Amino acid sequence: MASQANAGAQGGKIIKMAPRIAYRNLFHDRLSLLVTLVGIVFSVLLVAVQCGLYIGSEKKIAAVLDQAPADLWIVPLGTKSFDDPALLTGHEKYVALSTPGVSRVEEMMVSFARWRKPEGGKKAFILVGLDWKNGGLKPWNLVEGSIDTLATPNTVAIDKSYFKDLGIEGNGSHAEINGQRVTVGAVTKGIRSFTTLPLAFTPIDRARKLAGASINQATYQLVSVKDKDQIEDIRQALEKRLPNTEVLTQQEFRDRSVNYWLFNTGAGAALIAGAALGIIVGIVIVAQTLYASTKDHLAEFATLRALGASASYIHIVILVQAILSAIIGYALGFTLSMGLISLTKDTTLTIVMTPKLAVALFLLTLGMCILAAISAIFKVTRIDPAGVFSG
Amino acid sequence: MAQNQSASGGRKPLLEARGIKKVFGTGAGEITVLKGVDVDLLPGELTLLMGPSGSGKTTLLSILGCILSATTGTLSIAGEEAVGLDAEGLADLRRRNIGFVFQQYNLFPTMTAHENVLIALDVRGVPLPDPKASARTALEEVGLSHRIDTFPKKLSGGEKQRVAIARSLAGAPAVILADEPTAALDSENGKAVMELLATVSKDPTRAVLAVTHDHRTLKYADRIILIEDGIISSDERPKDNPAALDHDPASHAH
Numbered sequence: 001m002a003s004q005a006n007a008g009a010q011g012g013k014i015i016k017m018a019p020r021i022a023y024r025n026l027f028h029d030r031l032s033l034l035v036t037l038v039g040i041v042f043s044v045l046l047v048a049v050q051c052g053l054y055i056g057s058e059k060k061i062a063a064v065l066d067q068a069p070a071d072l073w074i075v076p077l078g079t080k081s082f083d084d085p086a087l088l089t090g091h092e093k094y095v096a097l098s099t100p101g102v103s104r105v106e107e108m109m110v111s112f113a114r115w116r117k118p119e120g121g122k123k124a125f126i127l128v129g130l131d132w133k134n135g136g137l138k139p140w141n142l143v144e145g146s147i148d149t150l151a152t153p154n155t156v157a158i159d160k161s162y163f164k165d166l167g168i169e170g171n172g173s174h175a176e177i178n179g180q181r182v183t184v185g186a187v188t189k190g191i192r193s194f195t196t197l198p199l200a201f202t203p204i205d206r207a208r209k210l211a212g213a214s215i216n217q218a219t220y221q222l223v224s225v226k227d228k229d230q231i232e233d234i235r236q237a238l239e240k241r242l243p244n245t246e247v248l249t250q251q252e253f254r255d256r257s258v259n260y261w262l263f264n265t266g267a268g269a270a271l272i273a274g275a276a277l278g279i280i281v282g283i284v285i286v287a288q289t290l291y292a293s294t295k296d297h298l299a300e301f302a303t304l305r306a307l308g309a310s311a312s313y314i315h316i317v318i319l320v321q322a323i324l325s326a327i328i329g330y331a332l333g334f335t336l337s338m339g340l341i342s343l344t345k346d347t348t349l350t351i352v353m354t355p356k357l358a359v360a361l362f363l364l365t366l367g368m369c370i371l372a373a374i375s376a377i378f379k380v381t382r383i384d385p386a387g388v389f390s391g
Numbered sequence: 392m393a394q395n396q397s398a399s400g401g402r403k404p405l406l407e408a409r410g411i412k413k414v415f416g417t418g419a420g421e422i423t424v425l426k427g428v429d430v431d432l433l434p435g436e437l438t439l440l441m442g443p444s445g446s447g448k449t450t451l452l453s454i455l456g457c458i459l460s461a462t463t464g465t466l467s468i469a470g471e472e473a474v475g476l477d478a479e480g481l482a483d484l485r486r487r488n489i490g491f492v493f494q495q496y497n498l499f500p501t502m503t504a505h506e507n508v509l510i511a512l513d514v515r516g517v518p519l520p521d522p523k524a525s526a527r528t529a530l531e532e533v534g535l536s537h538r539i540d541t542f543p544k545k546l547s548g549g550e551k552q553r554v555a556i557a558r559s560l561a562g563a564p565a566v567i568l569a570d571e572p573t574a575a576l577d578s579e580n581g582k583a584v585m586e587l588l589a590t591v592s593k594d595p596t597r598a599v600l601a602v603t604h605d606h607r608t609l610k611y612a613d614r615i616i617l618i619e620d621g622i623i624s625s626d627e628r629p630k631d632n633p634a635a636l637d638h639d640p641a642s643h644a645h
């Protein structure tokens with residue numbers, strides 16, 4: 001006892017062995033490690049894909065919205081989402097412009113239309129009329145043609161990924177929209193809608209003609225205000241003056257569109273259910289293997305206990321084992337997810353990985369493994385040192 | 392007990408157990424394994440605990456080592472009361488005062504000899520200027536300087552038991568308890584292990600108690616306690632009374 005006290009007074013050091021025990025146990029039980037890692041990798045992959053699809057869906061639903069930031073959107077009453085086209089009556093732009101605090105108003109038109117393929121056959125699509133002549137949004141991500149070619153009469157821009165759907169060869173192909181002949185004058189890349197309907201962009205005045213709308217009509221008025229602090233006041237003023245419309249902020253319109261497609265249709269619920277399944281499977285597998293491994297090492301834990309280890313010393317061993325599994329499993333699962341994402345890059349399946357999602361996935365994996373460790377700790381509840389003499 | 396008191400020569404016991412009773416099970420299945428045992432372990436001595444199979448040796452050792460609680464009785468180790476402590480309190484008492492040596496060695500199979508000793512130093516929370524060097528020295532002292540980085544599966548039984556003894560000594564506990572430390576060993580290794588335990592017991596700050604069935608171990612004993620059917624039937628110091636060696640107490644066991 002005396003020597004111990006002296007050593008303490010001299011300020012010696014202690015080599016922490018619990019993490020090393022955890023590490024050795026983990027790599028000693030190769031099969032169990034393999035099963036654990038398969039469980040974690042499966043879980044990470046499933047959650048990454050489901051969440052990536054969710055983010056990808058959101059991005060598609062808000063593809064045009066996110067490119068056209070406005071302080072307020074004047075939308076027809078009852079609009080459910082961005083691609084739920086109806087028409088405003090036509091005087092809204094002037095009412096908005098004459099409302100104090102409004103600095104600019106741009107128009108946008110969204111309309112269902114019929115595309116007649118050059119080789120015959122029809123396809124419904126969404127025609128988007130943009131107001132870039134007045135400083136509004138213009139088609140982006142152009143890979144062929146230019147904004148200038150779109151100024152030529154009856155020219156539209158479509159996304160490369162829709163060539164097959166729309167039955168065209170490429171830039172310069174001809175087709176018909178609602179019976180009027182059009183030419184593909186520009187090609188974009190990566191602009192897709194959430195639904196199966198392709199998108200085509202054209203200047204708003206041409207869109208009006210193609211869709212048979214009258215000269216002042218539009219689907220949306222995008223309002224910019226002079227003073228952001230006054231957005232709420234201006235919204236109220238606009239709503240009062242335009243009783244057949246709704247006035248939404250950018251975020252509200254985005255949320256409404258995303259919620260409509262992801263939650264009213266059940267698509268989002270399916271993605272969330274898939275992610276939840278991944279998490280549950282992960283927890284169950286890791287909990288099982290960790291419990292089995294803990295049981296396999298019960299004799300060693302009993303010896304540790306006999307040596308005088310506190311319960312928390314043993315808990316640390318189990319926890320470190322879980323955390324190491326989490327780190328290795330996440331690294332593998334994340335790498336596989338990125339591989340899968342790059343494989344699906346040029347398909348219609350849009351899986352998106354963001355830094356936030358990567359961090360969230362890691363924390364989730366860690367949490368999952370810690371939960372599994374806690375359940376293993378509870379299952380072996382009390383490690384009885386009396387086991388040490390039973391050979 | 393009178394004999395013990397005189398033999399202690401005024402040395403204060405490192406372990407004192409009084410009236411230890413142990414009952415397993417309840418109702419019809421109830422068995423009383425220990426029926427009131429008193430034990431004092433004196434510093435600087437190797438005490439052997441002998442007796443027939445099922446007489447309660449392991450049970451007594453477990454209780455003295457604070458691994459098992461007595462049904463009734465009192466126990467104090469290095470002046471600390473063990474009765475009334477909860478599981479963590481008992482672990483703490485073991486950590487500070489008791490080293491174990493097991494028949495099956497109970498080494499950590501994924502750890503080298505050196506690491507096995509380091510684990511005990513860590514668990515015991517003994518700060519040392521250089522724990523690695525201390526663990527190495529401990530292994531050198533049990534004659535294993537050439538086996539320091541060897542894993543248990545590559546060690547012979549005797550070598551394993553010597554690692555276990557080095558481990559039990561880590562942190563210099565007052566009491567070393569060994570349950571049949573030579574039972575799994577051949578005579579040569581058994582002899583080496585007993586010699587080691589005898590040497591270890593000569594430290595004036597330490598008491599060693601070893602359960603044994605092995606007659607060959609008798610000559611290392613400073614004291615031999617015989618337990619039969621849950622009570623101590625004899626407690627002798629063969630060196631005070633060499634005739635006791637002729638009357639082999641272990642013969643009762645077979």
Ligand SMILES: Nc1ncnc2c1ncn2[C@@H]1O[C@H](COP(=O)(O)OP(=O)(O)OP(=O)(O)O)[C@@H](O)[C@H]1O
Nearest residue numbers: 415416422424442443444445446447448449450451
């Ligand atoms: N946990 C327990 N529950 C019920 N009975 C037990 C328990 N542990 C030991 N016993 C019983 O107590 C008695 C003494 O057991 P113990 O292990 O102490 O004997 P021992 O003297 O060490 O025997 P051996 O020489 O064979 O190792 C035996 O009858 C045994 O069956």
Ligand SMILES: [Mg+2]
Nearest residue numbers: 448449450570
């Ligand atoms: Mg026994």
